[in-house]
Amino acid sequence: MIKLKKVSEMNERIVLENAQFLNGHNADITIEKGFITEISAPFTSKGDRKDCTGHFISSGWIDMHAHAFSKLEPYGDHLDDIGIKQGVTTIVDAGSCGVDQISELLEEASDAKTNLLVFLNVSKMGLQRLDELSDLSWINRKEIFDVVNANDDQIVGLKARISKSVVKKNGLKPLILSRLLADDCALPLMVHIGSSPPSVKDVLTYLKKGDIVTHYLNGKNNQPFYENGKPMQELLNAINRGVLLDVGHGSASFSFEVAEQAKQNGIHFHTISTDIYRNNRLAGPVYSLANVMSKFLHIGYSLDEVIAGVTTNAANWLKRPELGRIQVGDRANLTLFKVEEGSFTLVDSEGVKRKASQMIKAKGVFINGEWYQC
Numbered sequence: 001m002i003k004l005k006k007v008s009e010m011n012e013r014i015v016l017e018n019a020q021f022l023n024g025h026n027a028d029i030t031i032e033k034g035f036i037t038e039i040s041a042p043f044t045s046k047g048d049r050k051d052c053t054g055h056f057i058s059s060g061w062i063d064m065h066a067h068a069f070s071k072l073e074p075y076g077d078h079l080d081d082i083g084i085k086q087g088v089t090t091i092v093d094a095g096s097c098g099v100d101q102i103s104e105l106l107e108e109a110s111d112a113k114t115n116l117l118v119f120l121n122v123s124k125m126g127l128q129r130l131d132e133l134s135d136l137s138w139i140n141r142k143e144i145f146d147v148v149n150a151n152d153d154q155i156v157g158l159k160a161r162i163s164k165s166v167v168k169k170n171g172l173k174p175l176i177l178s179r180l181l182a183d184d185c186a187l188p189l190m191v192h193i194g195s196s197p198p199s200v201k202d203v204l205t206y207l208k209k210g211d212i213v214t215h216y217l218n219g220k221n222n223q224p225f226y227e228n229g230k231p232m233q234e235l236l237n238a239i240n241r242g243v244l245l246d247v248g249h250g251s252a253s254f255s256f257e258v259a260e261q262a263k264q265n266g267i268h269f270h271t272i273s274t275d276i277y278r279n280n281r282l283a284g285p286v287y288s289l290a291n292v293m294s295k296f297l298h299i300g301y302s303l304d305e306v307i308a309g310v311t312t313n314a315a316n317w318l319k320r321p322e323l324g325r326i327q328v329g330d331r332a333n334l335t336l337f338k339v340e341e342g343s344f345t346l347v348d349s350e351g352v353k354r355k356a357s358q359m360i361k362a363k364g365v366f367i368n369g370e371w372y373q374c
């Protein structure tokens with residue numbers, strides 16, 4: 001059972017007044033002691049009112065691939081800087097830490113306001129080094145079991161980065177070991193794809209239902225699409241087996257061209273995520289989850305589809321459907337946002353720029369009994 005933070009004991013009655021749901025209806029949402037107690041017609045509820053006119057409301061955004069361990073360089077950041085300050089109520093750290101540092105990460109997160117769940121890196125090194133799977137002795141089966149058992153309320157899967165720069169001469173061996181470990185721990189595997197060898201075709205054959213491929217829209221040579229944009233048969237087979245596709249934008253893993261071709265060929269994201277850390281938050285091209293979401297709006301996905309990529313789809317994968325809905329009796333877990341009209345420049349990981357006419361902007365979140373303005 002996944003653990004969330006304790007709800008603050010504040011006893012005020014807060015009303016998010018006249019917020020717009022994605023279905024077009026507006027409503028007042030009343031929250032007491034951190035729980036939704038009423039959803040009623042606009043301007044009918046009493047309490048400490050926050051005017052949400054002109055804003056959309058969704059369940060709190062979930063970022064399925066981010067890096068939330070502040071002391072890591074370069075792939076680290078502060079949990080709340082990439083969480084509540086950007087409209088994200090739940091961050092899933094994607095393998096920043098292995099068994100050596102996971103307790104430090106969880107300790108650090110306990111002081112933050114944003115919820116944290118984690119993929120445990122199969123290498124005990126985690127991202128302390130960037131070739132963390134170049135030495136197989138860094139995958140310690142017993143230590144992984146112990147850590148997973150001790151933290152099963154926050155560890156949601158195992159993470160393995162399977163690209164040449166990470167595995168070096170080990171090829172597929174780290175993936176084969178990861179597959180066995182994930183099965184023995186009864187956890188899904190998130191696999192990062194990138195430079196070859198090993199080839200993405202081979203990598204995909206090891207994945208099964210519930211596993212996640214992250215960086216599937218990367219513009220590198222070893223992507224799961226042919227040059228004409230058609231998906232490889234191995235990718236189609238993986239999708240048919242129930243393997244999920246995660247964006248994991250990052251500094252080097254999102255190409256507008258690949259994303260547009262994938263969409264044209266009917267290959268859609270399951271979750272939209274950032275692969276955010278300090279540098280790509282401050283200097284781009286990631287900046288924020290809202291910025292990444294705006295790119296999918298720009299290439300023609302509907303607002304409903306984009307929001308599902310950071311709410312219901314992720315919540316269902318986490319087997320926590322309540323994290324992806326707004327319902328009386330549920331703990332209030334909400335993101336308030338706007339879709340602003342204008343002229344905006346979006347840039348992908350290849351440096352390609354696009355002019356967009358709409359931009360999603362996070363405006364506030366309600367999480368664990370408290371309201372935060374973004």
Ligand SMILES: [Zn+2]
Pocket residue numbers: 065066067094250275
């Ligand atoms: Zn990452």
